[in-house]
């Protein structure tokens with residue numbers, strides 16, 4: 001299904017040069033290749049690449065763009081991650097809605113440009129994927145949220161120094177309160193607090209690389225929110241004493257993060273969590289506790305504190321037995337996986353997809369008793385959702401299911 005994707009409003013002939021009018025922004029693109037993905041359809045495809053680390057895919061660079069596609073990938077193996085720019089080709093049409101309802105907002109509307117919605121004026125997607133390997137003219141990727149056959153426009157290496165904001169420029173700009181006045185008079189007083197206490201704690205957790213407190217960690221051994229609350233309380237008291245009278249907001253930001261790091265360490269010791277946790281986690285914590293405050297990005301609260309909770313995932317014995325029938329790609333026999341390598345990987349990937357609650361807001365609120373189907377790799381999955389959980393009921397090979 002090779003074709004030139006039209007980014008202007010009118011489609012030109014296939015023979016049209018790839019670039020028509022850069023100066024006016026009317027560009028007819030020539031995809032550099034098409035994604036081969038473990039996700040065949042939109043249903044069940046993760047909403048962001050970070051959701052399912054085992055979602056794999058390939059991208060072969062097209063000979064239509066370069067005489068020697070392999071040359072275009074020289075040097076790319078030196079990078080762990082790549083940005084992928086692509087077209088949401090299964091949207092049907094370009095969207096002109098200025099406000100959208102991201103699933104994490106559970107039905108509430110917000111401006112399209114404040115979201116990662118696939119429904120946008122030029123239907124351009126941006127995904128940060130892990131680059132597993134480069135072989136000749138092909139990139140092997142994982143952690144993708146892109147479906148089979150997606151046209152890719154460009155690939156760029158992820159460079160933390162350029163792509164991850166640091167507290168390096170004009171400090172005052174970074175901590176200003178931003179107010180947004182809508183045309184109709186609604187006013188949002190969005191206090192974008194890089195200095196926000198809770199965010200500082202979150203960052204300390206990330207910066208100190210504390211796996212058992214990582215919000216993506218599914219372990220229920222530690223009550224993350226109560227630990228956070230304790231730290232927050234201490235932090236408030238401590239700050240009241242230490243920073244009273246200081247007006248420099250940037251100082252506050254750094255101070256907060258430093259306090260947060262220290263208190264994280266102290267609280268974990270007080271809570272005697274360290275004795276339960278593997279020793280290397282504790283030592284990692286101590287090694288890094290003096291790490292200076294560096295990062296200075298922030299995001300809307302609905303992203304980090306979504307009203308949509310993550311779900312517990314379970315499999316019926318029957319479904320698990322069916323999943324065990326699948327063979328690794330290198331083994332002989334049917335059914336077999338295409339990208340996944342084992343039963344364990346498959347179970348983990350399905351769990352990651354479901355725990356992020358892949359249902360649309362409508363489905364979540366109105367179709368509670370309906371079965372949910374999706375495909376991952378060569379597996380067709382049937383499940384249902386209950387209060388706070390998803391249960392996998394049936395596993396079938398995609399090929400077999402589509403015959404039925």
Ligand SMILES: C[S@@+](CC[C@H](N)C(=O)[O-])C[C@H]1O[C@@H](n2cnc3c(N)ncnc32)[C@H](O)[C@@H]1O
Nearest residue numbers: 042045046047088089090116125126146147150
């Ligand atoms: C929320 S978007 C985010 C994509 C990207 N990370 C971004 O920020 O631009 C991800 C969703 O887009 C949908 N999707 C992926 N590839 C698509 C395609 N080629 N056409 C239409 N929708 C697609 C899937 O349903 C997936 O869950």
